Amino acid sequence: MNKVQSKGSGRPGTFLLGLGRYGGLGIFAFLFVFPFYYVFVLATHRVPFANPPHLFFGPSVAENFDALFRQIPFLQSFGNSLGIAVLATASVIFFCTLGGFAFAKYDFKGKEALLVFVVMTMAIPPFLNIIPFFRMMVAFGWYQTWLPLIVPGMANAFGIFLMKQFLEESIPGELMDAARIDGLNEFQLLPAVVFPLAKPGIAILGTLTFVGSWNNFLGALVMLPDPRNSTLPVSLSSLFVRSDGNYGGLMLGTALSILPLVVIFIFFSKKIIANLAAGAVKG
Amino acid sequence: MTKINLLSDKRLAPYVFISPFFILFLVFGLYPIGFSIYLSLWRWTMRGPVEFMGISNYVNLLTSDPFFWRAITNTLWLLVFGSFTQHFVAIPLAIGLNDKVLKGKEFFKTAFFVPYITSTVSATLIFSQLFDNNFGWINYLVNFFGGENISWFTAEWPAKVMIATLINWRFIGWNTIIYLAGLQSIPDTLYEAAYIDGATKWQTHTRITVPLLMPIIFFGVTMSIIGGMQLFDEPYVLMGGYQTMGGIANTGLTSAYYLMFTGWSATRFGKASAIAWILFFFILLMTMVNRKITKSLDKRSL
Known part of the structure; x- marks a missing residue:
């Protein structure tokens, strides 16, 4: 397509077309990014209400911190969110790399059928089992603990499929054979060969898992419903629902809850975008 | 040995x-x-x-529960104006981005992708301020262009439009990235041939780009159906939780919202499970219809 476009420069109106293209893309980029800028602006004002609405940073960060800590147990919520996200990410990386490795690098009986089964489970909507799942967690004594938000998703279909796609190309069979000749058994291959070579794939899976866990609202609402001891999305949304309009603290909390993702995204955005898109096109 | x-x-x-x-x-x-x-x-x-109850839970929901049908129509409305509309914006945006000489492409891609990684709750809280009845940017602009303040949270249709806007905002960029990847797999030679044949830009896109994108459009629309039919976070937070049941005239009550209300606020687990299965059936049905439509469009254009 690019060739046609650059050849097309001979046509009348191409310059205007180019201008329109940048204009259009620019407007949408602005619409997508402005709300982020806005929440950081609001985080620095005691009262978000102004006419015209705020556009620049204000002086009230310290005040908003006071308000936020008074209104919700922010550090506890942040800690819960972080703890759950870190443990979920670590366990997903381990179990999905294992599963993906098996599907990518071994031949075994029933492999194709099992893989199809794994992929098909991705189509099951989570709402279907949420009620019995909730009752089960109560029966297990896992209700109001971190476990329901970590354990069931540890070896998930999406992660296994992603790692399978990735490991197929990144681990040479000869390397595995060489390691075997050196006397390593199948499990010793994991730390020696698989995990080191899987690092780029792990980075993507890890980021997606962390972001997904950090943002998970429904799961936390069901399993950790008490806003005094829950994750950030639950305690922030409860603050919004019962708030009297003093949104300064709430906006600061929202801004702080986005911050870790912004940091991660700056590091990984290019890789994630490329891989997700490629996966969708292939799939 | x-x-x-x-x-x-x-x-x-x-x-x-x-x-x-x-x-x-x-x-x-x-x-x-x-x-x-x-x-x-x-x-x-x-x-x-x-x-x-036997199948009474299902029968009651389908025949005599006004909230259930209210929730289904709300969900379908939001699916059309919140989820399907994304694709009409995302495909042109992807075509605009698909140009190797375009400057700042990485910047645009990152900017478009950012809403997707934000949590629904954070995005919803930000939008609640943008749409504030008295002091939000949206009403400021409405006033600026001579309109009256719109009660985004307390009027039926504005509330729906607000929720739909939020969904569009979150997922247009994601869909754009997916379509862009699809566009990049279309061979240049097709466009060159069309150019030599004197096809206009519009014809090139309707005759080549869109037909060849069909598999990806199917993927994207299927994801929209699955996500849209389970829409919960946005209306739940914007409309104020279980107590309000979707705000004025239940305008934000989606089927997933009603399921959660039935299960957690009313603690009627059996009925809530029946809602979940009806919902699943709807998703299945719509995915099949989507497949049929995509296939017939595919045949017509090739």
């Missing part, structure tokens, strides 16, 4: 590696799903089973 054990056997090791998935799926996936069929046949409260 070496001793064969679990650790060193090449034939057994892969089964060990994939076993965690199957164990977890059995315990936390398959068992609860099966149990939810059973639950849906009972009147079942916090204290346990009360009365066997």
Whole structure:
């Protein structure tokens, strides 16, 4: 397509077309990014209400911190969110790399059928089992603990499929054979060969898992419903629902809850975008 | 002779590696799903089973529950104006981005992708301020262009438009990135041939780009259906939780919202499970219709 476009420069109106293209893309980029800028602006004002609405940073960060800590147990919520996200990410990386490795690098009986089964489970909507799942967690004594938000998703279909796609190309069979000749058994291959070579794939899976866990609202609402001891999305949304309009603290909390993702995204955005898109096109 | 054990056997090791998935799926996936069929046949409260209902939960929902149908129509409305509209914006945006000489492409891609990684709750809280009845930017602009303040939270249709806007905002960029990847797999030669034949830009896109994108459009629309039919976070937070049941005239009550209300606020687990299965059936049906439509469009254009 690019060739046609650059050849097309001979046509009348191409310059205007180019201008329109940048204009259009620019407007949408602005619409997508402005709300982020806005929440950081609001985080620095005691009262978000102004006419015209705020556009620049204000002086009230310290005040908003006071308000936020008074209104919700922010550090506890942040800690819960972080703890759950870190443990979920670590366990997903381990179990999905294992599963993906098996599907990518071994031949075994029933492999194709099992893989199809794994992929098909991705189509099951989570709402279907949420009620019995909730009752089960109560029966297990896992209700109001971190476990329901970590354990069931540890070896998930999406992660296994992603790692399978990735490991197929990144681990040479000869390397595995060489390691075997050196006397390593199948499990010793994991730390020696698989995990080191899987690092780029792990980075993507890890980021997606962390972001997904950090943002998970429904799961936390069901399993950790008490806003005094829950994750950030639950305690922030409860603050919004019962708030009297003093949104300064709430906006600061929202801004702080986005911050870790912004940091991660700056590091990984290019890789994630490329891989997700490629996966969708292939799939 | 070496001793064969679990650790060193090449034939057994892969089964060990994939076993965690199957164990977890059995315990936390398959068992609860099966149990939810059973639950849906009972009147079942916090204290346990009360009365066997047969298919009455389903029949009552489908024939005499006004909230249920309200929730379904709300969900479908939001699906059309919140989810399907994304694709009409995302495809042109992807075409605009698909140009190797375009400057700042990485910047645009990142900017478009950022809303997707934000949590629904953060995005919703930000939008609640943008749409504030008295002091938000949206009403400021409405005033600026001579309009009256719109009550985004307390009027039926504005509230729906606000929710739909939020969904569009979150997922247009994601869809754009997916379509862009699809566009990049279309061979240049097709466009060159069209150019030589004197096709206009519009013809090139309607005759080549869109038909060749059909598989990806199917993928994207399917994801929209699955996500849209389960829409919960946005209306729940914007409209104020279980107590309000979707705000004025239940305008934000989606089927997933109603399911959660029925399960957690009213603690009627059997009825909530029946809602879940009806919802699942709707998703299945719509995905099949989507497949049919995509296929027939595909044939017509090629």
